[in-house]
Amino acid sequence: METAFKSTYDPLYDETPGEGSAYSPSYWVADAGRPPANDGPVNSDMDVDIAIIGGGFTGLATALFLAREHHIKAHILEANQVAWGCSSRNGGQGHLAWGRLSRSQWVKRWGTDMAKKIHKNTLEGFDIFKSLVNDIDCNPKGDGNILVAHCHSATRALxxxxxxxxxxxxxxxxxxxxxxxxxxxxxxxxxxxxxVEPVGIGVQPLKLAFGYLKLARKYGARVHTGSPVTHWQTENKTHILTTPGGTVKARTVIVATAGYTHHSLHPLLAYKNMPIMANSAVTGVINDRQITDCGFSSPVFLTDSRKLRFYYRYLPEEKRLQIGTRSAVTGKDNDNPRHLNIIRAAIRKKFPPLADIGIDYFWSGWMDISHDMMPRIIQPDKHQSIYYAQGYSGNGVSFSAYAAFSLAQLVAGKKPDDDLPIFTSPLPGHPLRPIRRMGQRLLFAYFNLLDRLP
Ligand SMILES: Cc1cc2nc3c(=O)[nH]c(=O)nc-3n(C[C@H](O)[C@H](O)[C@H](O)COP(=O)(O)OP(=O)(O)OC[C@H]3O[C@@H](n4cnc5c(N)ncnc54)[C@H](O)[C@@H]3O)c2cc1C
Known part of the structure; x- marks a missing residue:
């Protein structure tokens, strides 16, 4: 049975993101139509080889690659609906990205040779995303992407x-x-x-996830929605996962819970990500005069150079603008109208002809920001048959495809070819864990100040 969507959910406090919760009210949900069939909630005890916790891009694509490339049929346990988390809430911007670091930051952290290797790796990873997108009806727009300087000094940095x-x-x-x-x-x-960057594909993210679901099931994976893992214990190398409908015993567990990971799920995952909320809005239909006045002549996706950046794109078939930014710090504050007002103000500033346009859809989601802004694809302890891919830091639309491909390889026993830092260390924790949110508030206030400078 579907339960009501709870907008105040907060991964730092709520142990699971729900059980069979309805989707967040995103434009993508309204646009995608009825979800394809899945295997329904777990309704009896099960013994499986591989369980994947979380049914977003990462969980679904990992199940797909495991089944298609390695003939391993995994069972996904998803608390709510397919792609219920960030995967149905993002901007659909498929970037050439590795977490949140800029390319010049790669050099500062690892030197030029490693930066070149990482760049090569992102291009190969992007090809994996592209090949999936080509097979799925998800309104792809392959026009590269644009970073907009929001002030003159930002132009120099870009x-x-x-x-x-x-x-x-x-x-x-x-x-x-x-x-x-x-x-x-x-x-x-x-x-x-x-x-202007030459690489980038904008997609309808939920249609992409539905495509992953259909392909994964076609190759033999099982996808159980409405099945939150509420307890996890390990006995004699068997993982015992408790869900409301039955216990799932698994030899191997893949964790794909991203920003929705509660610290009680497993010690190897506890406090490894900082869940940070981002939001998104989609306007009402824009008339032809406004389209001309706003110069909406390309569907390319854009991000501006603010620290608390806006990301946006014109949706040509729908004649609407999608725009989003960083949002509330806590789940409790999510319904505060000031978050939508920030978006309205940005629309007025960027696109004055749309100053009075209505907002038809507004939603938010929890991103998995890693403490060093870098994702990981790893078996964090070689004595435990547990794997994860997390820490995409707000750039997971395309990266999750590569992460899933690599995770499936790892689980199938193939070591990655490269000594890239995403494979060689687990996600770091944070020494100031209890006061991370206080730090986030201070940082956001500081970023706000910086973003106002000319
Ligand atoms: C508003 C917003 C805009 C974004 N825009 C972009 C963008 O334009 N481009 C980009 O690259 N990235 C973007 N991102 C980030 C991107 O959406 C994510 O990186 C990506 O979707 C992560 O996919 P995932 O499968 O790893 O996690 P998710 O899609 O978040 O899935 C995690 C799943 O785990 C489930 N789960 C959690 N705990 C349990 C449990 N105990 N038992 C069972 N299931 C559980 C949850 O229900 C959830 O469905 C955005 C994110 C947000 C919130």
Missing amino acids: ATESQFCNTVLGYQTKMISKDELHEQYIKDQEAAGAL
């Missing part, structure tokens, strides 16, 4: 990054002026210039 990409990595990005942005893509009125 130009430095662009030059680094071109000369060191051989990744041909380009800087364009405000006028070129307006003529070729979109009339964002606060833009001071922009960096």
Whole structure:
């Protein structure tokens, strides 16, 4: 039975994200139509080889790769609905990204040789995402992506990054002026210039997840919705996972719970991510005059250069604008109207012709921000048959496909070819864990100040 969606859910306090909860009220849910069939809640005790906890992009695509590439048929245990977490709530921006670090930060952290390896790896990973997208009806828009400088000083920083990409990595990005942005893509009125990246695919994320679901089941995976894992104990190398409908015994467990991971789930996962909320809005239908005045001539997706950045794109078939940003700090504050007002103010500033447009959809979700801004794909303890891919830090639409591919390889016994840092250490914890939220508030206040500077 479907239960009501609880907007105040908070992964730091609520032990599970629910049991059979309805989807968050995202535009993608309204647009995607009825979900394809799944295997329903666990309704008796089961003995399985591999259990995957969490049925978002990561869980679904891992089950797909395990079944299709390695003939291993996993069982997904999802607390609510297929892709109920971030995977039905994101902006659908399929970036060439590795967590939240910029490419020049790779060099600072690991040196130029490793940065080149990482870049090569992101391109290979993106191809995996692309091949899935090509097989699935998910409205792909493969026009690269744009980083918009929200002020003049940001233009300089983007130009430095662009030059680094071109000369060191051989990744041909380009800087364009405000006028070129307006003529070729979109009339964002606060833009001071922009960096154009050649790689990027925008998707309807829930349709993509539904495609993963259909393919995973076609190859033999089982997907149990309405099945939160409420307790996990391990006896004689067997994992015993308690769900409301029955106990699942598994030889191997893959954890794909991202920002919805409660610290009680398993000690190896406790406090490894900082759940941080992001939101998104979709406007009412935009009329032809407004479309012309806003210069909506491309479906390319954009992100601005603020610390608390806005990400947005024009949806041409629907004639709507999608736009989102960082949101409430706690679940309790999620319904505070000021979060939507921040988005309304951004629309007025970027697209004045839409100053009075209605917002038809507004929602939020918990991202898995790792403490070093880097994801991991790993078996964190070689004595325990537990694997995870997490810490995508707000960039998981495309990366989850690569993470799932690599995770399936690891579980099937193939070691990764490279000594890339995503494979070589588990997610770090945080020394100031009890006061992380206080730190987040202070940081957000500071970022807000920085974002107002010219
Ligand atoms: C508003 C917003 C916008 C975003 N925009 C973008 C974007 O444009 N581009 C981009 O690259 N990334 C974006 N992201 C991030 C991206 O959506 C995520 O990185 C990605 O969806 C993570 O997928 P996942 O499968 O790992 O986790 P999720 O999709 O979050 O799935 C985790 C699942 O685990 C389940 N779960 C948790 N605990 C249990 C339990 N105990 N038992 C059973 N099930 C459990 C949850 O119900 C949930 O369905 C955005 C995120 C948000 C919130």
